[in-house]
Amino acid sequence: MKISVIGCGYLGAVHASAMAELGHDVIGIDVDANKIALLAEGRPPFFEPGLPEVLTSARDSGRLRFSTDIADAAGAQVHFVAVGTPQKPGSYSADLTYVDAAIEGLLPYLSEGDLVVGKSTVPVGTAARLSDLIVASGRGATLAWNPEFLREGFAVQDTISPDRLVYGVAPGAPGEHAVALLNEIYVAALAADTPLVITDFATAELVKVAANAFLATKISFINAMAEIAEVTGADVTQLADAIGYDARIGRRFLGAGVGFGGGCLPKDIRAFTARAEELGRGESVAFLKEMDAINLRRRQRVVDLTVASLPIPVHQAKVAVLGLSFKPHSDDVRDSPALDVAVQLRGLGAEVVAIDPQAIENARARHPQLTYSESLEETLRGADAVVHVTEWPEYRELDPVWAGALVRNRLVIDGRNSYDSTVWRAAGWEYKGMGKP
Numbered sequence: 324m325k326i327s328v329i330g331c332g333y334l335g336a337v338h339a340s341a342m343a344e345l346g347h348d349v350i351g352i353d354v355d356a357n358k359i360a361l362l363a364e365g366r367p368p369f370f371e372p373g374l375p376e377v378l379t380s381a382r383d384s385g386r387l388r389f390s391t392d393i394a395d396a397a398g399a400q401v402h403f404v405a406v407g408t409p410q411k412p413g414s415y416s417a418d419l420t421y422v423d424a425a426i427e428g429l430l431p432y433l434s435e436g437d438l439v440v441g442k443s444t445v446p447v448g449t450a451a452r453l454s455d456l457i458v459a460s461g462r463g464a465t466l467a468w469n470p471e472f473l474r475e476g477f478a479v480q481d482t483i484s485p486d487r488l489v490y491g492v493a494p495g496a497p498g499e500h501a502v503a504l505l506n507e508i509y510v511a512a513l514a515a516d517t518p519l520v521i522t523d524f525a526t527a528e529l530v531k532v533a534a535n536a537f538l539a540t541k542i543s544f545i546n547a548m549a550e551i552a553e554v555t556g557a558d559v560t561q562l563a564d565a566i567g568y569d570a571r572i573g574r575r576f577l578g579a580g581v582g583f584g585g586g587c588l589p590k591d592i593r594a595f596t597a598r599a600e601e602l603g604r605g606e607s608v609a610f611l612k613e614m615d616a617i618n619l620r621r622r623q624r625v626v627d628l629t630v631a632s633l634p635i636p637v638h639q640a641k642v643a644v645l646g647l648s649f650k651p652h653s654d655d656v657r658d659s660p661a662l663d664v665a666v667q668l669r670g671l672g673a674e675v676v677a678i679d680p681q682a683i684e685n686a687r688a689r690h691p692q693l694t695y696s697e698s699l700e701e702t703l704r705g706a707d708a709v710v711h712v713t714e715w716p717e718y719r720e721l722d723p724v725w726a727g728a729l730v731r732n733r734l735v736i737d738g739r740n741s742y743d744s745t746v747w748r749a750a751g752w753e754y755k756g757m758g759k760p
């Protein structure tokens with residue numbers, strides 16, 4: 324199948340590479356010339372495990388090309404739209420200008436029978452509006468919405484073997500045509516019995532935001548319990564274990580800590596509340612504002628706990644911040660709790676030295692005022708507090724005896740609750756977790 328992928332960021336670059344790896348003939352298109360130049364050389368413009376390998380092998384096979392010219396989408400039968408839908412500045416709503424521009428740019432190059440497939444996360448109602456636009460253009464193309472559930476850090480695997488596929492399609496013959504084409508594209512996943520939900524546009528759009536709203540709620544729920552644990556002396560990790568044994572609840576996503584971030588969860592729940600308000604149903608998802616507030620309070624908690632636990636005033640302290648990306652195995656610092664904590668501590672006058680195996684370049688571009696180090700030893704040396712905020716394996720497995728010999732003061736703030744407090748305390752550290760005595 325000849326495919327175009329419009330937008331080659333975290334989602335689109337992986338989708339284009341994975342589709343080519345699966346045997347399709349793919350052209351990836353982006354307005355960012357630097358990104359396209361790197362991808363064309365087989366170099367991913369961001370860190371994603373497994374992407375260099377699929378990108379190189381797909382490119383070498385001749386099935387994957389890149390361009391900055393939307394005209395090169397002509398000739399493809401299926402066009403995936405994977406451009407960004409960030410939060411509008413000063414508002415909770417999603418900014419749809421990139422999606423609208425991509426569709427408008429694509430329209431002149433569509434042919435009879437082509438399928439445009441929305442992958443970006445959009446407010447409910449967007450697909451119906453874009454479908455009308457495509458039909459009205461008279462080019463004989465149709466639209467489907469196929470939301471993406473990949474996790475950064477596992478994006479290649481999640482794209483090649485998704486845990487479910489959702490097609491939002493128009494009623495009648497156009498919908499049947501869309502299903503037939505999508506089934507051809509995803510033939511390998513379908514052969515592996517991947518669950519498939521075929522539905523209407525609105526449901527497909529809502530599935531994505533509902534999934535993110537649920538995950539955000541689960542994290543904020545356990546973080547709310549952490550807040551209660553903090554004033555009662557209870558242990559939120561034991562609490563999570565105990566409630567997690569109930570199969571109806573489940574233990575996953577019940578890790579209390581510094582909270583969620585990234586380019587999706589925070590902006591998606593905000594856009595959902597904004598869209599619900601537009602629809603006159605603001606009260607239905609008003610609880611998501613509370614989830615967002617709980618989430619942001621956890622970042623503040625890490626900062627406050629650090630300041631309160633330091634033996635010297637914060638502006639005289641050196642603080643080692645372990646991690647900058649919003650999660651391990653990613654270089655993505657969009658709305659990263661780790662970076663936010665580092666910036667806040669710096670703002671209070673601390674000498675912050677931050678380290679991350681992949682995200683320093685992205686963090687520096689946003690916050691040049693921080694000091695970054697590529698050496699764990701240098702980061703820890705002379706520190707008055709160690710703040711663990713991104714659970715990279717090398718920080719999760721930090722040896723408290725080794726680290727203890729480097730720091731000036733043995734204070735650790737475990738923003739991810741990943742250390743064994745008994746072991747750290749035995750090595751002479753003052754240990755502070757999240758929602759733990």
Ligand code: NAD
Pocket residue numbers: 329330331332333334335352353354355358405406407408421422424425428442443444445471472473474475586587
């Ligand atoms: P991103 O910012 O990394 O990538 C978006 C890309 O689109 C950029 O490279 C940008 O240059 C390009 N672009 C913008 N306008 C364009 C145009 N008119 N033509 C061609 N290219 C254009 O964002 P992302 O993380 O890849 O997210 C993209 C969409 O996918 C968002 O809606 C997001 O919510 C959704 N999504 C992301 C993930 C994820 O983990 N990153 C997962 C699921 C869904």
